[in-house]
Amino acid sequence: MGASEFQLKKHHSIPKPEKPLLVVVLDGWGEAPDDEFNAISRAETPCMDSLKESKPDRWMLLKAHGTAVGLPSDDDMGNSEVGHNALGAGQVVSQGAALVDKALEKGELFDHDGWKYLEPAAKEHTLHLIGLLSDGGVHSRYNQLWLLIQGAAERGVKRIRVHTLTDGRDTEDGTSVKFMAQLQKDLRSLEGKGCDAQVASGGGRMITTMDRYESDWNVVKRGWEAHVLGEAPNKFKDPVEAIKALKASHCDGRRCKLQKPKEAGGKPVSDQWIPPFVIVDDDDNPVGPIQDGDAVAIFNFRADRVVELSKAFEYKDFKHFDRKRHPDVRFAGMMQYDGELKLPAHFLVPPPAISRTTGEFLAKSGVSTFACSESQKIGHVTFFWNGNRAAPFDKKLETFHEVPSDQNIPFNEKPAMQSAKITKLGIEALKSGKYDQVRLNFPNPDMVGHTGDLEATISACSTVDSCVQELINAVEEVGGTWLVTADHGNAEDMVQRDKKSGKPLMEDGKPRILTSHTLNPVPVAMGGPGLPEGVKFRTDLKEPGLANVGPTIINLLGFEAPDNMVPTLLSA
Ligand SMILES: O=C(O)[C@@H](CO)OP(=O)(O)O
Numbered sequence: 001m002g003a004s005e006f007q008l009k010k011h012h013s014i015p016k017p018e019k020p021l022l023v024v025v026l027d028g029w030g031e032a033p034d035d036e037f038n039a040i041s042r043a044e045t046p047c048m049d050s051l052k053e054s055k056p057d058r059w060m061l062l063k064a065h066g067t068a069v070g071l072p073s074d075d076d077m078g079n080s081e082v083g084h085n086a087l088g089a090g091q092v093v094s095q096g097a098a099l100v101d102k103a104l105e106k107g108e109l110f111d112h113d114g115w116k117y118l119e120p121a122a123k124e125h126t127l128h129l130i131g132l133l134s135d136g137g138v139h140s141r142y143n144q145l146w147l148l149i150q151g152a153a154e155r156g157v158k159r160i161r162v163h164t165l166t167d168g169r170d171t172e173d174g175t176s177v178k179f180m181a182q183l184q185k186d187l188r189s190l191e192g193k194g195c196d197a198q199v200a201s202g203g204g205r206m207i208t209t210m211d212r213y214e215s216d217w218n219v220v221k222r223g224w225e226a227h228v229l230g231e232a233p234n235k236f237k238d239p240v241e242a243i244k245a246l247k248a249s250h251c252d253g254r255r256c257k258l259q260k261p262k263e264a265g266g267k268p269v270s271d272q273w274i275p276p277f278v279i280v281d282d283d284d285n286p287v288g289p290i291q292d293g294d295a296v297a298i299f300n301f302r303a304d305r306v307v308e309l310s311k312a313f314e315y316k317d318f319k320h321f322d323r324k325r326h327p328d329v330r331f332a333g334m335m336q337y338d339g340e341l342k343l344p345a346h347f348l349v350p351p352p353a354i355s356r357t358t359g360e361f362l363a364k365s366g367v368s369t370f371a372c373s374e375s376q377k378i379g380h381v382t383f384f385w386n387g388n389r390a391a392p393f394d395k396k397l398e399t400f401h402e403v404p405s406d407q408n409i410p411f412n413e414k415p416a417m418q419s420a421k422i423t424k425l426g427i428e429a430l431k432s433g434k435y436d437q438v439r440l441n442f443p444n445p446d447m448v449g450h451t452g453d454l455e456a457t458i459s460a461c462s463t464v465d466s467c468v469q470e471l472i473n474a475v476e477e478v479g480g481t482w483l484v485t486a487d488h489g490n491a492e493d494m495v496q497r498d499k500k501s502g503k504p505l506m507e508d509g510k511p512r513i514l515t516s517h518t519l520n521p522v523p524v525a526m527g528g529p530g531l532p533e534g535v536k537f538r539t540d541l542k543e544p545g546l547a548n549v550g551p552t553i554i555n556l557l558g559f560e561a562p563d564n565m566v567p568t569l570l571s572a
């Protein structure tokens, strides 16, 4: 397809704006009824409240979970990957979770090139599986891991080692014990079938292995040491005991080095922050370090938090930390995590093909963009937004700006995160006259919501509300247009609920905290002096969702949306 095919046509009624369009994504900002566990309704949010007043013409709700974002079912909560993919692509694409389900359903996965590549090494040596132990369906799912293990054992793999990252972020804190016990039981059932399958190492996902966007390579280093070298500060014979013991230890909320006894005010360790551990045999030797000749697969389907580990396995030249030993293994991802870098070269399931995105059309139609967030989310408004593509389509037209995130601090300790800097950079970009579009992501409602700390999340929501107000003021000043939305729910519900009654679930007289995303819809609002009078949201779409935002942005920039996209939200 030549570049001219990406040249967008002029919109029939909205002229190309002379002033910039601001697009803001509030990460994890969903809509739910007023409630004591709704951090958003509890927070002071005069700006977002005032936007709601323009309902239905310029404020509406969008579906941000399940099938609307390409997930297998409407029981699946939304997440940043699928949310930003849908916003940026203007299309609903079958996502990794669904593709892996399908490939495992009839065992097709084992006929693909990726498995064929691993198979000889897995049969002759050891098959290592590394990933998130969870049923969250955001990065991985337990049933997929178990189908993979069973399938490998049925095909003659005799030695399997599983390296587990504990969740508590897409799942309730404390459930890692249950998942580990299930895994242990399932692995033991293979003994009679001649397969020696064991858990070899692990650690909490926020501290071990699953860093993203190079926010903190030390996280990956800890994982490498535990999974590959068989080295960790904590050694146990049994993985369930490991988790129980490490959870019962106390820390001051920071990372493992700072463990503090309970008497000194430490808090029990949450699943997300369990220090790295290795499982050892009776002679205290690690049961499953990764050796030359082994096969290694990552079983997460989502890319952002396994790209760094993939680089550590795949790249000969690697400078981010001292690997000490770089075993010569056959390595594959559940998917190819970066299509441009072809990383990793081998993968078990082909990733979703996301093409002809808003980013590509706009760049090839001469639209300039400034995209910015802090490290924790920068890839959301660049990589995910552009269909899992890290590089700009046109370097001259697209500027990607990353504000470094805080390291070594749980985000409830500093709920404002880098929002002030992102706001400042956004305002500068709007006033610079250099950009047609300014796209920002505020991570706070999501990142602080994941800590389960209600008070801190309330503070995070108030902070970003005032950031949005400042940005809207700047748009008013320059005469531009703005669109504010979110990628999925999180902060609007901080408690587990009974599915039927909606009442909080209690344990020992206390509500059970919800750290994960939700199934709630998200708001979208637009305005600004640049928005022609009479442009409003339509009310005839049956189930408007995040993907409808893509073509809406194209329209607001003065173009007709291409026909590979879902309908616009505009009635104009
Ligand atoms: O932190 C993450 O990796 C996920 C939750 O697992 O959150 P988000 O989809 O908002 O990035």
Ligand SMILES: [Mn+2]
Pocket: 027, 028, 079, 080, 081, 083, 446, 487, 488
């Ligand atoms: Mn998100």
Ligand SMILES: [Mn+2]
Pocket: 028, 080, 446, 447, 450, 490, 517
């Ligand atoms: Mn999140």
